[in-house]
Amino acid sequence: MREKINIGIDLGTSRSAIAADNGVRIFLASVVGYPKDAVSLKLFGREIVFGEEALRHRVSLNIFRPFEGGMLKISQNMDEKSKEYVKAMETAKLLLNRLIELALDEETGKREDFIIRGVIGAPALASRMNKKALLEIAKDLLDDVMIVSEPFAVAYGLKLLTNALIVDIGAGTVDLCRMHGTMPEEEDQLTTTKAGDHIDKVFYELLTKKYKEATLTVNMVRKIKEENSTVSKHGESIFIEIPVKGKPKKHDVTEELKAACSTIVPDIVNGIQQLVASFDPEFQNDLKENVILAGGGSQIIGLKKEIEDYMQANLGYGKVQKVAEPLYAGANGALLLCKDMPEEYWHQIKGREKKS
Amino acid sequence: MKNVIEKGVTGGATVLDEAWQYSYASAEYAGLVLYSYVRRGGSIVIEPLDKIASPVFSNLGTVFGRTFGGVREGVKKVFAGVRIVKRLGDIDKRLSHIEEMLVTKEALYKLEERLAYLERHGIVASKEGGLQLKGKKLSEDKLMLLRAIVKENIILMEE
Numbered sequence: 001m002r003e004k005i006n007i008g009i010d011l012g013t014s015r016s017a018i019a020a021d022n023g024v025r026i027f028l029a030s031v032v033g034y035p036k037d038a039v040s041l042k043l044f045g046r047e048i049v050f051g052e053e054a055l056r057h058r059v060s061l062n063i064f065r066p067f068e069g070g071m072l073k074i075s076q077n078m079d080e081k082s083k084e085y086v087k088a089m090e091t092a093k094l095l096l097n098r099l100i101e102l103a104l105d106e107e108t109g110k111r112e113d114f115i116i117r118g119v120i121g122a123p124a125l126a127s128r129m130n131k132k133a134l135l136e137i138a139k140d141l142l143d144d145v146m147i148v149s150e151p152f153a154v155a156y157g158l159k160l161l162t163n164a165l166i167v168d169i170g171a172g173t174v175d176l177c178r179m180h181g182t183m184p185e186e187e188d189q190l191t192t193t194k195a196g197d198h199i200d201k202v203f204y205e206l207l208t209k210k211y212k213e214a215t216l217t218v219n220m221v222r223k224i225k226e227e228n229s230t231v232s233k234h235g236e237s238i239f240i241e242i243p244v245k246g247k248p249k250k251h252d253v254t255e256e257l258k259a260a261c262s263t264i265v266p267d268i269v270n271g272i273q274q275l276v277a278s279f280d281p282e283f284q285n286d287l288k289e290n291v292i293l294a295g296g297g298s299q300i301i302g303l304k305k306e307i308e309d310y311m312q313a314n315l316g317y318g319k320v321q322k323v324a325e326p327l328y329a330g331a332n333g334a335l336l337l338c339k340d341m342p343e344e345y346w347h348q349i350k351g352r353e354k355k356s
Numbered sequence: 357m358k359n360v361i362e363k364g365v366t367g368g369a370t371v372l373d374e375a376w377q378y379s380y381a382s383a384e385y386a387g388l389v390l391y392s393y394v395r396r397g398g399s400i401v402i403e404p405l406d407k408i409a410s411p412v413f414s415n416l417g418t419v420f421g422r423t424f425g426g427v428r429e430g431v432k433k434v435f436a437g438v439r440i441v442k443r444l445g446d447i448d449k450r451l452s453h454i455e456e457m458l459v460t461k462e463a464l465y466k467l468e469e470r471l472a473y474l475e476r477h478g479i480v481a482s483k484e485g486g487l488q489l490k491g492k493k494l495s496e497d498k499l500m501l502l503r504a505i506v507k508e509n510i511i512l513m514e515e
Binding site for chain 2: 128131132135146147148156161181182183337340341342345348349
């Protein structure tokens with residue numbers, strides 16, 4: 001009898017996370033690197049390098065990011081045989097496979113000794129083509145697979161299936177989803193593209209404008225942001241070392257970072273207002289009471305208060321909470337869904353899979 | 357009509373399959389629990405006893421073994437052709453087979469591992485006695501949500 005392992009996966013633009021019911025929880029930068037030449041191939045001793053390691057050695061690797069704007073880098077008008085399409089599918093598959101390998105690292109048996117079931121979180125408003133492509137990729141790697149909306153997975157994991165508003169702030173997108181006890185439909189969900197990557201871009205532009213002599217990369221800027229992100233008016237000043245003509249010099253980046261982080265706030269609060277205002281008036285207060293921030297962006301210092309202040313001013317009231325594990329909230333929820341899914345439902349999916 | 361019957365038959369088969377798997381798991385689990393108790397209980401009694409007694413009985417055991425072997429051979433000779441000898445032979449074979457299966461450390465380890473797995477994923481012994489299925493019973497609301505996810509995925513696959 002093959003042992004069953006349930007997994008929940010959150011494939012993100014910047015990071016992908018996996019949670020399995022054998023206790024493994026791990027994340028990986030959503031990056032796949034291929035050695036540039038024979039020298040770098042010898043250096044790594046393998047043909048593919050993943051995650052943080054790939055980022056650290058990006059000079060000697062050709063780097064590919066399979067996701068953009070929270071979705072697979074494929075579009076409606078792309079030919080399925082085109083180079084870009086094939087590459088996006090291949091790198092996404094490699095990344096997913098690596099995550100599964102990591103989840104099985106603790107197990108003593110071989111991969112074929114297990115029935116691996118997975119639920120994958122997809123951005124709230126990912127195109128059907130994108131979701132289908134994800135399913136195609138996963139079907140070859142998992143025995144059984146389903147796809148759910150990412151914010152729904154977060155809500156399910158937190159057991160907030162009714163009267164809650166989930167705001168999942170990722171690198172590529174901010175997904176907002178209104179939960180009211182049923183499967184969220186299109187009008188219950190909103191996606192904005194001003195997210196983590198947008199902050200990096202603005203921050204980089206502001207810094208290069210202010211410190212013309214400093215040499216910076218978007219990658220450096222991202223790291224600074226991840227360690228210090230804030231929209232708070234009362235925080236300490238943030239000084240970082242940036243090389244100027246090869247020599248590291250301290251620079252004050254407080255205002256630039258605050259300004260960059262603040263650029264995502266208007267779209268989030270407008271989205272919250274839109275979803276609250278269009279909800280059943282009898283339950284609007286319940287929704288305002290339960291605004292949940294998830295994803296890496298939820299860690300921006302002062303963001304919770306900023307949104308609460310906005311809600312107070314424009315909606316009369318608002319209470320915002322941050323999830324305890326922002327990085328794993330999606331994967332944890334997907335795992336819980338995977339475990340809760342009755343056996344017969346998996347059989348139904350399997351049956352359809354065979355027919356199609 | 358054909359579809360309805362097919363669906364009914366498939367559903368029935370699935371339920372039967374489920375029921376059989378649970379029964380199989382229960383039986384397997386019960387066996388393993390019993391084995392585990394015997395083994396653990398046995399270890400508690402035997403291990404200290406073994407430490408005390410082995411210096412004394414190791415030699416005696418050999419003598420006893422030879423004596424017992426002799427007696428058994430004697431019985432075989434006396435009752436040659438009688439059914440009891442065949443029966444003793446069968447028991448011997450069966451015992452050596454069980455010993456081959458169980459006494460290797462690897463086999464014991466595998467049984468322990470299987471027991472741990474069943475406890476982790478399948479069924480556990482309840483406080484009140486007997487066995488119960490592990491896992492929670494989902495509310496109708498939750499089942500409805502899960503059904504909607506399945507439906508959505510099926511539509512996606514068929515597109």
